[in-house]
Amino acid sequence: MKILFSILVGTLAGFHAVLAQSPVKIAVVGLTHSHVHWILGREDIGDVEIVGIVESNEDLARRFTARHGLSMDLVYPSMEALFSAVSPEAVTAFGSIYEHLEVVQACAPRGIHVMVEKPLAVSNAHAREMAALARKHGIHLLTNYETTWYASNHEVKKQVSDPAVIGPLRRVVINDGHEGPMEIGVNQEFLDWLTDPVLNGGGAVIDFGCYGANLMTWLMNGQKPLSVTAELKQIKPDIYPKVDDEATILLEYPETQGVIQASWNWPFSRKDMEVYGKTGYFLAKNNTQMVSRTAGERSESIRQLPERPYPFDDPFSYLAAVVRGKVEVKPTDLSSLENNLVVVEILEAAMESAAKGQRIYLK
Incomplete structure (x- = not known):
């Protein structure tokens, strides 16, 4: 009973922390990785807000936004088009692994934090360049695994x-x-x-x-x-x-x-x-x-x-906590x-x- 009570208290404390801070503005770059449904279909608990989606394949974008009840007004054909219209605090990358480098090249100089879907990169050469950019511009570069x-x-x-x-x-x-x-x-x-x-x-x-x-x-x-x-x-x-x-x-x-x-x-x-x-x-x-x-x-x-417990229960609550300085990445x-x-x-x-x-x- 004590264990159950502790879990309940911890969960409530986590949600109170969410309510006390503004949601982290997140852009989704790429829809070709099917793990993207994880964030598109995520329950809105107030810790993140999707402010844009980058996808050049309009048919794919229409299918996925319709599936999750999202507006096509969120969709941009390129990262440049997205960044000229909105200012996300973080980006989640759901394209090919090869495209991870391009995402970091675009986001790091703008001070935008990045979470890529596993693995980090297709090669050591890509990984080293991504790491150098992240460190130079002081952004978090995280990798998500289920x-x-x-x-x-x-x-x-x-x-x-x-x-x-x-x-x-x-x-x-x-x-x-x-x-x-x-x-x-x-x-x-x-x-x-x-x-x-x-x-x-x-x-x-x-x-x-x-x-x-x-x-x-x-x-x-x-x-x-x-x-x-x-x-x-x-x-x-x-x-x-x-x-x-x-x-x-x-x-x-x-x-x-x-x-x-x-x-x-x-x-x-x-x-x-x-x-x-x-x-x-x-x-x-x-x-x-x-x-x-x-x-x-x-x-x-x-x-x-x-x-x-929250925010260690899913990648996006974790990303929000890291961006807000609530969690230190060791x-x-x-x-x-x-x-x-x-x-x-x-x-x-x-x-x-x-x-x-x-x-x-x-x-």
């Missing part, structure tokens, strides 16, 4: 941060993916760039390998792996002729091994994580379910966790620029490893 908002992942991190619980980390296995973008029926505009090796940077290795690289870097407190070894496959070349649809990435640390299994071939969608220590393990099964077994326990324990955080620069380095090394058939050592 798994950042999973209560189970944060509980696992809390538990393994105490070496007395299961001892040092030995092995982490992170599984992400689904049956395939074509198979699950993503819209054509999304599919066109998601399966393009330039616009997405790769296939499943980028689309889902980034989740594992992000979580692993977080669990390791920002530490880079010593080396990256990867195998990429085209199990369905008839459907995905230009990119991989199956990726296994091994990350070597001094005393820990990370295994990232990213796939467009799972029988069902999944985003789960297994963390093994010397004397026990924790499994984050989904957003709120955690399974564990530690020393002295004769069987597994299953915990159903409450969802994370270098080791999941959304941080520092973490996501390592993510891109891991993904690029994975692609190189698979192409050369050898282990790649990171500098």
